[in-house]
Amino acid sequence: MSATLAGSPSLAESGADVQSMFNRVARRYDAANRVMSAGIDVVWRKKAIARLLDGLGEAPRVLDLGAGTLDGALEIARRSPGAQVAAADFAREMLRAGRAKLPAEKPGRIDTHAADGHHLPYRDDAFDGAFSAFCVRNLRDLPRGLRELRRVVRPGGRVVILEFLRPERTRFFFDRIWNAHVLPLLGWAVSGDRAAYRYLPESIAHFRSVVEFEALLREVGFAAVECKPLFPSGIATMVVAS
Numbered sequence: 001m002s003a004t005l006a007g008s009p010s011l012a013e014s015g016a017d018v019q020s021m022f023n024r025v026a027r028r029y030d031a032a033n034r035v036m037s038a039g040i041d042v043v044w045r046k047k048a049i050a051r052l053l054d055g056l057g058e059a060p061r062v063l064d065l066g067a068g069t070l071d072g073a074l075e076i077a078r079r080s081p082g083a084q085v086a087a088a089d090f091a092r093e094m095l096r097a098g099r100a101k102l103p104a105e106k107p108g109r110i111d112t113h114a115a116d117g118h119h120l121p122y123r124d125d126a127f128d129g130a131f132s133a134f135c136v137r138n139l140r141d142l143p144r145g146l147r148e149l150r151r152v153v154r155p156g157g158r159v160v161i162l163e164f165l166r167p168e169r170t171r172f173f174f175d176r177i178w179n180a181h182v183l184p185l186l187g188w189a190v191s192g193d194r195a196a197y198r199y200l201p202e203s204i205a206h207f208r209s210v211v212e213f214e215a216l217l218r219e220v221g222f223a224a225v226e227c228k229p230l231f232p233s234g235i236a237t238m239v240v241a242s
Ligand SMILES: C[S@@+](CC[C@H](N)C(=O)[O-])C[C@H]1O[C@@H](n2cnc3c(N)ncnc32)[C@H](O)[C@@H]1O
Pocket: 018, 019, 022, 065, 066, 067, 068, 069, 070, 071, 072, 088, 089, 090, 091, 094, 115, 116, 117, 118, 132, 133, 134, 135, 138, 139, 140
């Protein structure tokens, strides 16, 4: 737990079984995502990955932590044809669903690794950059996971995180109507898993705010941290740390 570091414990830090939940929903995960976000998650990933790769060179080594069904890893490989991507996730079924989307040509540019973000199987400074979309909210020990991200990225490299951070003030439509009622219903309808899609809004409501998350990133050793609210209405935040 993170009692001494910025913020109160998230649902995952309080013991939610995130791993089996993602293994359960893996086969319907992409369909649920597209319906619930009306495709805006694709735009967020593109924007964050453009920022990640900016200035990292022609052949960057990139980690995607919590890579899930590989949408982020595939976008990194598309945008940077010379990149070598390590896609790590502790839910094997998510990676399995993602591997079905890998193009047959150029095998090996995206390697999938069943790995836990709390103890990554990579040496210090192994990567030029790391990307993580909608994963860190699910970490059982958030400070430890963020320290691992910092450890495996070389000095001068960059970490870009996409996440739903807890809003400072409740937004009537997004928090009371959309997140609380519409999202869980849509997720349930598409995936057939009611609990998983109730976890989503609850985990956002219990997660760190922008201010808390930024403070935590600095506490674990990132010198520069920038948080950018994304369209629409800042429901997702892009965090750039180095
Ligand atoms: C909401 S999904 C996001 C997947 C993908 N990044 C995307 O943008 O669609 C969160 C992913 O993080 C993974 N995850 C959560 N905690 C993890 C941990 N401790 N170690 C590795 N992966 C983790 C889950 O298994 C899941 O695949």
